[in-house]
Amino acid sequence: MIEDLRYGIFSNNSKHISNDRLTLVGLGASDIYVYSNWDNAVVALENGEIDVALVDESIHNTSGADCVRKLRRHAVRSLPVIMVTPDQRKESVLNSIAAGCGGYVLRPYSMETLKRHVFAAYMSATPDEIEQELLKSSWDLVANGSFDEAIDSFSEILEEVAEADKNPAEEYFEKGLNFLAQEKYGKAIIAFNKAIALNEMYAEAYKGMADAYKGKGDMSSYQDYLNKAADIYAVQDSLDNVKELFIEILQNEPDAVNPFNRLGVKLRKDGDYHGAIKAYHQACTFTPNDANLYYNMARAYTYAKDYESALNYTELSLRLDSSLEPSRALHTQIVKLIEKRQKENPTPEESTPKVTIDDELEE
Incomplete structure (x- = not known):
């Protein structure tokens, strides 16, 4: 699976670029792209040309955490963005998590270490195979004009949101906060990844429902489900803000009992x-x-x-x-x-x- 992914290395440090590229080749990867300036990077991100991003500790005097934020603004939220840096300060780790990194690898690293982080980041940021196949088949039904079947299919994905007391993504988010408080940063990152991936999936399902109703000529339901998709993104924005606020508390009040x-x-x-x-x-x-x-x-x-x-x-x-x-x-x-x-x-x-x-x- 790892060898089939498309990788983007975001760095202007030739030594780090060479090392990261050689490591990825060693893992079997063949689609590896280097972005040393933001213009090329933005185009690649907006076109969905990469599956995993490796971000150096800085690009043109931009900190690693700010690089992650820039990536987030131009890519899908669930894109795995892995920081690869020699900086092991607690403050830097927390800043990167607040920015939305999907993994944190310390230089120098072994091939096995990068492999483990890439796998964890990608898997936690991706719906499982059953959900992926259900999404794909649902969109195929929309494309084929089978709108009623598409609505039933998308509804299966959204059942857990409708039946649960709260969005299941929020449960992962709360786990992430608890892991942060316990300084279990790797587990916190994976929990936040899962929260984002679930919200992405729910938003896509709502958009699919909207398209299916549009195909049926039901414009009222079309608008209603578009609004539901927008609500999911608003929830994620709110969760991201809470995460940043919580990290700010951890940084400014490291001895806070609670x-x-x-x-x-x-x-x-x-x-x-x-x-x-x-x-x-x-x-x-x-x-x-x-x-x-x-x-x-x-x-x-x-x-x-x-x-x-x-x-x-x-x-x-x-x-x-x-x-x-x-x-x-x-x-x-x-x-x-x-x-x-x-x-x-x-x-x-x-x-x-x-x-x-x-x-x-x-x-």
């Missing part, structure tokens, strides 16, 4: 209340007995107007620390908000389940 709590605070201040709530829930796995954390969760739920959940978390915060005055004040405020809403809307509403805590937490 970086997810800090992420939640930043997202809440930015008005992303649902993102903040997700971050706080991840924070609970790090510091489950932190009364301040549950107070922060309650604030986020309050801003999101989920007053029942907010009330539950203020109560949990006070059970952990009865002297926490901000929690007590927020609890009083939320009770008043709930009473006000009940007066304005007397129809009984389904209550949110109470938060449960284990015996250790109660002690």
Whole structure:
């Protein structure tokens, strides 16, 4: 499989170019292209002429991380972009991950090391064979005018999005954040790759559905599914922003006991209340007995107007620390908000389940 891929080497360092090319040839590759300036690189990326990019630590005084960002702007999101660099500083690794690299190889490297990274990057950035074949056959049905069959086929790909509580790509993304917090950078990169690859696949399936409905003359459904594809890309943009923010926290506060709590605070201040709530829930796995954390969760739920959940978390915060005055004040405020809403809307509403805590937490 590796020998069949098309490789792009992005560098203007002749020694590094020679070494990378010889290594790829040793792995059986024959389609190897070198891009030492951005003009040629942009054309190749936009035309989809490469399957894997190897990026040097700098090109014309542009840092490796910035090179990755430039590649991302002109290529499909899931293109495996592997940094190949002698720079092993933690800051550089995190910057490259924030930029969207799909692998990080330290020079000097062995042929086996590059092979392992290329394989991991490509496989994690690519849907599995069944999904790839399903996508291909679905598009073939559109091309042949079998629009109803195409819609059924694309729907199979999208079933896991429709049936899951959240986009499965987000689960991989959250795993990536957890791996980052544990300094398991290789695993974090693979998890982020999978998240992007899944979102790419869902977006393509939605675009396929749109084309099929267009073929049937249903322009309303056509526009609806185009919007769904755009929504998937918007989700990925949001995830990328959260990843960069989280890495910024890790870099600026390396000793933070719970970086997810800090992420939640930043997202809440930015008005992303649902993102903040997700971050706080991840924070609970790090510091489950932190009364301040549950107070922060309650604030986020309050801003999101989920007053029942907010009330539950203020109560949990006070059970952990009865002297926490901000929690007590927020609890009083939320009770008043709930009473006000009940007066304005007397129809009984389904209550949110109470938060449960284990015996250790109660002690």
